[in-house]
Amino acid sequence: MEKTERRKTEEGSSVSFKGPDELWRRYAFIVNTSRSLMTLINKDYVYEVVNDASCLAHDMKREDLINKTVSDVWGGEVFGDVIRGYLDRCLAGEEINYQAWFKFKVLGLRYFDVSYHPYRNSSGEVTHAVVISHDITEMKLADDQIQQSFMKLQNAMEKTIDSLASTIGMRDPYTANHQRRVTKLACALAREMDLSEDMIDGIRLASLVHDIGKMHVPAEILSKPGKISDVEFDMIETHCRAGYDILKEVEFPWPIAKIVLQHHERLDGSGYPSGLKGDSILRESRIIAVADVVEAMCSHRPYRPALGVDVALDEIVKERGTLYDSEVVDACVSLFGEKGFAFEE
Numbered sequence: 421m422e423k424t425e426r427r428k429t430e431e432g433s434s435v436s437f438k439g440p441d442e443l444w445r446r447y448a449f450i451v452n453t454s455r456s457l458m459t460l461i462n463k464d465y466v467y468e469v470v471n472d473a474s475c476l477a478h479d480m481k482r483e484d485l486i487n488k489t490v491s492d493v494w495g496g497e498v499f500g501d502v503i504r505g506y507l508d509r510c511l512a513g514e515e516i517n518y519q520a521w522f523k524f525k526v527l528g529l530r531y532f533d534v535s536y537h538p539y540r541n542s543s544g545e546v547t548h549a550v551v552i553s554h555d556i557t558e559m560k561l562a563d564d565q566i567q568q569s570f571m572k573l574q575n576a577m578e579k580t581i582d583s584l585a586s587t588i589g590m591r592d593p594y595t596a597n598h599q600r601r602v603t604k605l606a607c608a609l610a611r612e613m614d615l616s617e618d619m620i621d622g623i624r625l626a627s628l629v630h631d632i633g634k635m636h637v638p639a640e641i642l643s644k645p646g647k648i649s650d651v652e653f654d655m656i657e658t659h660c661r662a663g664y665d666i667l668k669e670v671e672f673p674w675p676i677a678k679i680v681l682q683h684h685e686r687l688d689g690s691g692y693p694s695g696l697k698g699d700s701i702l703r704e705s706r707i708i709a710v711a712d713v714v715e716a717m718c719s720h721r722p723y724r725p726a727l728g729v730d731v732a733l734d735e736i737v738k739e740r741g742t743l744y745d746s747e748v749v750d751a752c753v754s755l756f757g758e759k760g761f762a763f764e765e
Contacts, residue, residue: 457553510536510549531560603627606711612751622674633663683708686743706745
C-alpha cells in the first residue's frame, strides 16, 4: 500500500489518500473553510451536520447546534413561514433555490441565496436535505442602489419628455392633443403585437414628442384653416428632421430621436425625410406611423372636419403592405373592430 502511494506521488499524483479517515478529514477541512453556511437536515427537521460558518453565524458551538430542530434555531415563525415549505419540497426530491432576508444574532440582518439539495441513500431514497446558503447582502444592496439610481434616471427622463411635450402644447394645442392620442394608440398597438414592455416604453416616449419638431414651423401654417400650399407643406415636412435635431443629444435607453425622424417614412420609399424603405425603417416608427395617420383622420383639423374611424381604417387597409406595415395594420383593425379601442374625447 505504501509502495503504491509512493509511486503515485512520484508520478505526479496531486492527491493520495491513506484511508477513509484522511479522506473525511480533508472533506471536513474544505467544508469548514467555506464562508457559506452548510448544513445537513434530516426528515425530522433536525440538524445532523453543520460547518464552522453556520456555528459562527448562529453564535453556537457545534455540539449545541447539532441535534437541534430548525424551528429551535430559527424560531417557529421563520421556520413555518419561510423554511419549512422549501425543506418539505427538497425532502420530496426537488432541487430548491431562493433568496431571502434572515436575521442572525451575530451577523444581523443579511440577504442569502439559499440552495436545497436532496441527499439520497444507496437505495435512492431521500433521507436529508443539504442546505447551502451564500451571503449576498452586499450584492443585493448594490443592486438595490442601482435600481434606485435607474428609477431616478427614469423619472428625470419622463420629466424631460413631459416638458418637451408641454412646450409644443403651449404653442399648438392641436399638436399637443394629437401627440397624446397617438401615444395611446401606438402603445395599444404595441401591446396587441405582444412587444416587450421595454419596447413599449420607448414607443410611448417617442410618441409623446413625435411632432416636437413642429415648434420650428410657423404657428399660422399649423393652424391655417384653408388649403395648405406646396411651399407650406414643404415647411411642415421639416418637422421630422427638426425633431431629430432637438432630441439627438439627449441620451435615452431607446433610439427616440431616430424613431421621431422616421415616423413619416413609408414602406415603399415614398415617405420623408429620407425615403427609407421596408425594414430599414425602425419598427417603432412603423407603429407610430399607423397611429399617427389613424388619429389624424379621426380628429378635427383647422383645415377639415374629422373623417372618422371607418375612413381611417379603410385608408390603412388599402395601403397595407405598401405604405404601412401589415402587422401593425392588422393589429389596428383588431383593436378597433374586436377590442373596442376608442380615443378619449
